[in-house]
Amino acid sequence: MESEPIIRVRELSKRFGDFTAVDRITFDVARGEIFGFLGANGAGKTTAMRMLCGLSYPTSGSGTVAGFDIAREGELIKRHIGYMSQRFSLYDDLTVMENIRLYGGIYGLSRREILRRTAALLERLDFRAERHTRVGRLPLGWKQKLSFSVATLHRPQVVFLDEPTGGVDPVTRRQFWELIYEAAAEGTTLFVTTHYMDEAEYCSRVSIMVDGQIRALGAPAELKRHYGARTMDEVFRMLAREAKRTE
Amino acid sequence: MERAITAEGLTKRYGSLTALDSVSFAVERGELFGLIGPDGAGKSTLFRLLTTLLAPDAGHAEVDGFDTVKDYRAIRRRVGYMPGRFSLYPDLSVEENLDFFAALFGVRVRDNYDLIAPIYRQIEPFRTRRAGRLSGGMKQKLALCCALIHRPSVLFLDEPTTGVDAVSRNEFWEMLDDLRQRGITTLVSTPYMDEAERCDRIALINTARILGIDSPKGIVARFDEPLYALSGERMYDLLLAARQSPGIRECYTFGETHHLIAEGGFDPVAFLRSLDEKGFQRVALHPIRAGIEDVFMKLMHHGE
């Protein structure tokens, strides 16, 4: 690897009482990677992701995201990452422009800068005609693209995507992944969770969490070879079936 | 023998929005019938019409031989319904939930225990636990038990696998397969295309309309264009390069490969040569058979 990893996690743990949600996980993510973060329900994905986003303190272990310490510099991390999930998205009762302006303001961009980036964004997404439409009236696929573009408006080095494509039609899902590819090609690092195992194949590398630990880590092709599986779905099922936790 | 479900020209509008546009299909007795489509396609509206929760604006439907509007009471006695979210009472225990749903249909749990036994046994160790504290997979199993407890003749499952991990999803489909072998007719909806193959027959549904109905094999046989899988290094660049090459109608990502729909006059050898000239290495291209997702996308484009 030619440069410092953008995400660097060492022996990171999170315990709630006597329950260990995340159990000493260690991994690096390089700049420009699309990193798939997989795991069954209750394997500890969400807890781990919250720690990386500076929303939750680790019980032990350490980590840095974009050069900031996750335990001490949570506020700085929040300013330097993008975050998008199915739930946290755009305000339906604001127009496209109003949403963009709002998020630009939240991330402290200047008025001029917001205007400039808004114009570029509308151009790229071909949304100019819809800029005064309320987001609630847009088709789901459009909303998603807009949501991603808004999450990356402040040009974050890392973007966390929490199940960004749930329930979306196959065409829109692919268009969305092309946005992700495009962002990665421009040097942004993407950290993605998904329930679609075919999407795991799109990632540069994936990790699979079972019972709070990272049980497998590598490029999809490597993992398939290692486990003698045809698809990532098979790999995932082989590993997840060993889970002892029932939540 | 009459069919389990028939729907003819079912239409439902909410104001200016058409949620379901003249949908017709039929489900045979004992069939495991899948309704495959993304969110907002109209799946839940269709379920509400068939389970008598809504009345259609046009068209009509029968379930188990009864009209969904006129004989709704008869239908409510006969069907089992599991709506989108797991409809359990989180503050009641596993057992209390099951007892309650049994009482709702005027049956005793032990009378129909044989039907739910294979599923219920998996959650029985937790029977005193409150439903709200179960994992997603266990909630799903309990909800299925509750929907089955009165031995329904037709089972309606609206997106039972959404938000559940791949392992639980797989287990769930095994349970449905088991129920089919015991003669239960099931209408199940899902946004996951890969689950379509577990059904006897499927209807692809998008933006309020049915795109096609057939067996999973029959559906994929409808894909009549040459399809190739393309893979290599620098996948994203490869995708962009392929789209600019001649003789290619469409190229889209598909898991570890890209799928490429060729037009007449496509020359694979020339195509590979041109990629080589552009500096792509270890490129592989081979013809493949289409999957349900390929067909879905093709039919979606047709509709537009």
Next chain:
Amino acid sequence: MGGFLSFVKKETLHIVRDPRTMLIALLMPVVQILLFGFAISTEVNNVNVAVVAPRPSETIRQIAMRIGASSYLTFKGFIPASDIDRTLRAGDADAVVVFADDYDRRTADPASKPDGKPAVQLIMDASNTNTAAAGAGYLRQLLTNPEAFKAAPETRLLFNPQMKSAYNFVPGIMGLIFILICAILTSVSIVREKETGTMEVLLVSPVRPLRIILAKMIPYFTLSCLNLASILLLARYVLDVPMSGSVAGIVGMSLLYLALALALGLFISTIADTQVTALIISAILMLIPLIMLSGMVFPIENMPGILQAVSCIIPARWYIDAIRKLMIEGLPFADVLDDFFILAAMTAALIGVALKKFNDKLE
């Protein structure tokens, strides 16, 4: 019928397992009764009175002693006339009684009227109008010398001779609590099932929707009856409300009011889709008008005409009025028949509308 009973059981479990509901439902009535009965009191108790008397005669000293002896007034001592303003401003006294220097002479001979100046003057701190008005009243009574003014009217307070304000609040609290428990909790519990999706499953079952609703209401109705009993007992034995009227009348009136509240809850549940909406509708549509316009806090007779008209459509107005008559004035049931019929008509109308809306939703 087994289905129905298990419904009631399930609903009871929901209530029992939610500590917040239990707390609201069982503790709130007791706390409110005690709070209004003891802590919050609208009667004026300690009016501090200072006296200015250039020549404190025997008569004046006796009046001062009577001020000190009154349970409503507190004698704060004699002050010079120059200190009146400062004393009131500092809050050391709420009222100052100023005697003219020839007070004795003038009260002895009421006919004498030399310079038009009054013999005695009351100066009140009117920043709290209640205290001012009540204090002035007490003082006027005390200063009115029955020997000198034979024609002075005598005031007798009936029904609530000690002017204990807790009495007046008990009917108001009852009007509030039954709406809270029956209407709000019922509507929230119905809407919660809509939110979690269980309502759909219930509807796709052979049980009639009406039964589902009825089963939901029973536990809340029972809870309200428990509260009715505890309120009546507290009122009788802790607050010493005499309950001289018909207890059966009070109970009957309350049961009618409960039915109305349940219908109101059902109605709210048909127009709200989330628990939050149900709460907001309840607060705006019911609680605020109930507290402001039902006569619970502000007397209806003192409202502007338009608000008086609006108060007529608030069920609690009629209920509180009837309970006041029955509980405090001790009137027979025959005297609240008009309240009863108005409330009965409202209940019938609400049940009708709620059921129609509820059925329409199902199509």
